[in-house]
Amino acid sequence: MIKSFFLLLLSSTFIHAELRVVTDFEGGNAEVVVLDQAAGRLRIMPALRGGRGWPCWWFLRLDGTSAGQKINLEVQAQTKPYRPETVLAAAWCQPDQAVLSHDGKTWKQTAKAERSADKVAVYQVQAEGPSLWLAWGPPFVPSTAETVLAEVKEKLGDEAERFELAKTRDGRPVNGIRIGKADAPRQVWVNARQHAWEAGGAWVGRGFVEWIASAEAQDFRKRCCVHFIPIMDVDNVTLGAGGKESLPQDHNRDWSEAPYHPEVAAAQKRIAQIQAAHGLDVFMDLHNPSAGDRAPFFFGPFGFERMTGLQRENYQRWMDLAAAHISGPLKVEPKYRYATYVKTEEERARMSSGWARAHGGEGTISITLETAWNTPHSTAENYMVVGAQLARALDAYLKEARH
Ligand SMILES: [Zn+2]
Structure with a gap:
C-alpha cells in the first residue's frame, strides 16, 4: 500500500x-x-x-x-x-x-x-x-561565431588569418578573420551585429564567409582580401541586450573622431590602413530592419541620385549585381533605400556606412544590407543563403578591374 x-x-x-x-x-x-x-x-x-x-x-x-x-x-x-x-x-x-x-x-x-x-x-x-x-529568432552568439571562425581557419590554413580586433569595454574579445592575401589588389571589409538584437545579420555573415572559404571561391581568394567581423557588439549579444540606442552610444552612431567603443575605434584604424595601403573596394555592414519590412534591401549613399561618374557607376553596378544574385527565397529589393530617418549630416557621418564613405576612395562603395526577419523565409538556413548570394554578387562585382 x-x-x-x-x-x-x-x-x-x-x-x-x-x-x-x-x-x-x-x-x-x-x-x-x-x-x-x-x-x-x-x-x-x-x-x-x-x-x-x-x-x-x-x-x-x-x-x-x-x-x-x-x-x-x-x-x-x-x-x-x-x-x-x-x-x-x-x-x-x-x-x-x-x-x-x-x-x-x-x-x-x-x-x-x-x-x-x-x-x-x-x-x-x-x-x-x-x-x-x-x-525571438535563431540565436547567434559569440560561441557560434567562434565555431565559424575556427572552421574557416581550419579549412583555409595559410589562406586565412584570425585576429582579435579589440577587447570590448567589458573586456570580451571581438574576433575577426582575414581571408586572402593581406596585400591583394582588391580589399573588402564586412562587419555584422553592430546592433546586438539583429541575429539574422550574423547568420547572413556566416553564409557570406563560408562561401568565401568554399572551393567555389578559390579564384576569388587569389584576387581579393576579405576582412570579416561576425559580431561587433559582443557585450550586448552576450548579455541578451538589444544594443540599439544603447547609452551613451549606439555602435552605429559611434563612428566619430573619438569612438566610445574600442571595437569601433579598432575597425576605423584597420579600415584606414587598408585604404592607405591598397584602397578599399567595398565596405558592408549587415543589419536587420523593422517588422514591416518583408524583403531585404540595401541602404545606399545619401545623394545617390545626384552622384556622377565613377562613384555612381560603381554603386549602380553593385545594385544590379546584388539584385541579380540575391534572388530568393529572400529576394533583395532592386533599388537602394536611404536612411532618411537619420536627420542631420553630423549624425549620418557617425554611422559606419557614412564614415567608410568619407574615409574610402572615390571608387569605394559603402553599403548596408538590411535582411528581413519577419517572414516565413527568415530562417538561419535562408539567411545563410542570402550571405552566399551576397558573396557571389561581390565576386562578380570585383571581377571587373578597378577604375
Ligand atoms: Zn541595425
Missing part, C-alpha cells in the same frame, strides 16, 4: 514536473510576467538591461516540460522605458513566427502568433522532452 502510494507520488511528480524559465546562458533574456504551471502558460517580456538599448530580443530555455506537452508562450512589450520616457513598441519583440528548438542547436519557426487586442503575441508550441528552447 505504502509502496504504491510512493509510486503514485513519483509518477505524478514526473508528469507535473515544475516548469522553470532559465536564461543564464549566452544571449539569454526573458522577464517572466506570469508562469501558470497548471495551464502551461508562460507570459514574458524582454528584460530591460539598463542603458543597453532596446528591450526586444528574448531567448529562454523552459525546463520541466514533458514530451507532447503544449505550452502557450505569450510575449508582451517591456513596460519600463529603455530611455527616459521612451517605451519600445511591441512589434519589435513579436515576430509573426518565433523559433523553437528541442536541443538548443537546431531551430525551426513556430506557427504564426495570435495577437490579442492588448498587444500580446501568443505562440502555441509543443515540447518533445524535458527542455524547450524558445527565442
Whole structure:
C-alpha cells in the first residue's frame, strides 16, 4: 500500500514536473510576467538591461516540460522605458513566427502568433522532452561565431588569418578573420551585429564567409582580401541586450573622431590602413530592419541620385549585381533605400556606412544590407543563403578591374 502510494507520488511528480524559465546562458533574456504551471502558460517580456538599448530580443530555455506537452508562450512589450520616457513598441519583440528548438542547436519557426487586442503575441508550441528552447529568432552568439571562425581557419590554413580586433569595454574579445592575401589588389571589409538584437545579420555573415572559404571561391581568394567581423557588439549579444540606442552610444552612431567603443575605434584604424595601403573596394555592414519590412534591401549613399561618374557607376553596378544574385527565397529589393530617418549630416557621418564613405576612395562603395526577419523565409538556413548570394554578387562585382 505504502509502496504504491510512493509510486503514485513519483509518477505524478514526473508528469507535473515544475516548469522553470532559465536564461543564464549566452544571449539569454526573458522577464517572466506570469508562469501558470497548471495551464502551461508562460507570459514574458524582454528584460530591460539598463542603458543597453532596446528591450526586444528574448531567448529562454523552459525546463520541466514533458514530451507532447503544449505550452502557450505569450510575449508582451517591456513596460519600463529603455530611455527616459521612451517605451519600445511591441512589434519589435513579436515576430509573426518565433523559433523553437528541442536541443538548443537546431531551430525551426513556430506557427504564426495570435495577437490579442492588448498587444500580446501568443505562440502555441509543443515540447518533445524535458527542455524547450524558445527565442525571438535563431540565436547567434559569440560561441557560434567562434565555431565559424575556427572552421574557416581550419579549412583555409595559410589562406586565412584570425585576429582579435579589440577587447570590448567589458573586456570580451571581438574576433575577426582575414581571408586572402593581406596585400591583394582588391580589399573588402564586412562587419555584422553592430546592433546586438539583429541575429539574422550574423547568420547572413556566416553564409557570406563560408562561401568565401568554399572551393567555389578559390579564384576569388587569389584576387581579393576579405576582412570579416561576425559580431561587433559582443557585450550586448552576450548579455541578451538589444544594443540599439544603447547609452551613451549606439555602435552605429559611434563612428566619430573619438569612438566610445574600442571595437569601433579598432575597425576605423584597420579600415584606414587598408585604404592607405591598397584602397578599399567595398565596405558592408549587415543589419536587420523593422517588422514591416518583408524583403531585404540595401541602404545606399545619401545623394545617390545626384552622384556622377565613377562613384555612381560603381554603386549602380553593385545594385544590379546584388539584385541579380540575391534572388530568393529572400529576394533583395532592386533599388537602394536611404536612411532618411537619420536627420542631420553630423549624425549620418557617425554611422559606419557614412564614415567608410568619407574615409574610402572615390571608387569605394559603402553599403548596408538590411535582411528581413519577419517572414516565413527568415530562417538561419535562408539567411545563410542570402550571405552566399551576397558573396557571389561581390565576386562578380570585383571581377571587373578597378577604375
Ligand atoms: Zn541595425
